[in-house]
Amino acid sequence: MAILVCGGAGYIGSHMVKRLVENGEDVVVADNLSTGHKKAIDPQAKFYQGDIRDRAFLDRIFLNEDIKAVVHFAAFSIVPESMSEPLKYFDNNTGGMITLLEAMRDFGIKYIVFSSTAATYGIPEHMPIKETDSQKPINPYGLSKLMMEHMMAWADKAYGIKFVALRYFNVAGAAPDGTIGEDHGPETHLVPIIMQVAQGKRPELSIFGDDYNTPDGTNVRDYVHVMDLADAHILALKYLEDNNQSNAFNLGSSTGFSNKQMLEAAREVTGKEIPAKIAARRPGDPDSLIAASDKARSVLGWKPQYDDVHDIIATAWKWHSTHPKGYDDRN
Ligand code: UFG
Numbered sequence: 001m002a003i004l005v006c007g008g009a010g011y012i013g014s015h016m017v018k019r020l021v022e023n024g025e026d027v028v029v030a031d032n033l034s035t036g037h038k039k040a041i042d043p044q045a046k047f048y049q050g051d052i053r054d055r056a057f058l059d060r061i062f063l064n065e066d067i068k069a070v071v072h073f074a075a076f077s078i079v080p081e082s083m084s085e086p087l088k089y090f091d092n093n094t095g096g097m098i099t100l101l102e103a104m105r106d107f108g109i110k111y112i113v114f115s116s117t118a119a120t121y122g123i124p125e126h127m128p129i130k131e132t133d134s135q136k137p138i139n140p141y142g143l144s145k146l147m148m149e150h151m152m153a154w155a156d157k158a159y160g161i162k163f164v165a166l167r168y169f170n171v172a173g174a175a176p177d178g179t180i181g182e183d184h185g186p187e188t189h190l191v192p193i194i195m196q197v198a199q200g201k202r203p204e205l206s207i208f209g210d211d212y213n214t215p216d217g218t219n220v221r222d223y224v225h226v227m228d229l230a231d232a233h234i235l236a237l238k239y240l241e242d243n244n245q246s247n248a249f250n251l252g253s254s255t256g257f258s259n260k261q262m263l264e265a266a267r268e269v270t271g272k273e274i275p276a277k278i279a280a281r282r283p284g285d286p287d288s289l290i291a292a293s294d295k296a297r298s299v300l301g302w303k304p305q306y307d308d309v310h311d312i313i314a315t316a317w318k319w320h321s322t323h324p325k326g327y328d329d330r331n
Helices: 011-022 055-064 079-084 086-107 140-159 190-198 226-243 259-270 294-300 309-322
Strands: 002-006 026-031 046-049 067-072 111-117 162-168 170-172 205-208 223-225 247-251 276-279
Touching: 002 011, 011 026, 011 226, 026 055, 046 055, 055 086, 067 086, 067 226, 079 086, 079 140, 086 111, 086 140, 111 140, 111 226, 140 162, 162 226, 170 190, 170 226, 170 309, 190 205, 190 259, 190 309, 205 259, 223 226, 223 309, 226 247, 226 294, 247 294, 259 309
Parallel strands: 002 026, 002 067, 026 046, 067 111, 111 162, 162 247, 170 223, 205 276
Antiparallel strands: none
16 A cells, blocks of 8 residues: 655655655655656656645545555745735645545545644744644744644544644755755745855855844754654654554754854855855744654654754755756746
């Protein structure tokens, strides 16, 4: 039986597909290629191009393939964009989940692992953030994902579809063999932007604010390597099969790094100067976001391999320095 990866051509989804294939699983990818890259999909996976909001498209996959579980990455994820285009997020993210769960119900698919986000917590009440802390998102992106978590909880009660929601903190890095990596258009994330400055593709990094309530004044985030994240999804699938119950876990390293510290680490890893300036704050950035990740470690048995941001940045640099045009598939 196969695992269906929705959004398997995206940054995190493609790393998950690679890990599943390495583990000997049969993998089916569904992706509309709106932000993903066909070249990022492992050639051993079977690819269906289409949109998860299209019920006929999902039916075709579930009729053709023997699917045992779904891993769902197919969503928009840029916080500032969600502020200016909220309905785009509720349509694709929240609406897409309705169609997906309906199809899973009708085809008797019992398990789903879902990409949730630290953005569901909003302004943190405690640091580090625990899974039991209240979820009060402050942007449409976080709310679209929280609604998806709630939908899955009710679909569990009504139809017995069991889910694991994995609330990601800041995902970075690339496959250590350098075959796949992070390529968004436009790019908004800190690590790939720093890489682009190191490559000379951008003149300088703008650090958004240095007057936050943090030790050096710049935002503090919790970085987790994309392959460690993929491993957590594998463990979540096993958790569902072993326990047949739903749950939610934070995925982070439990260590915070400031934007200035990330820049310094990237200078050390790349040996490049990486010019930077302080710019205005970006709307919607909380001071610090750090995960309590002991639940994933104790319940799932998750053991992240990358506990040093230098190592995470080194894998990102390997991809960027060997793929100066990314996947080179944009018009
Ligand atoms: N930053 C800069 N300059 C840039 C880009 C980013 O200073 O050019 C800063 C941001 O202001 C922030 C930090 O770098 O302080 C990280 O920003 P990212 O855009 O890389 O990531 P976010 O923390 O905004 O968001 C990411 C994911 C979200 C997720 C969140 C959870 O994109 O989906 O982590 O922590 F919800």
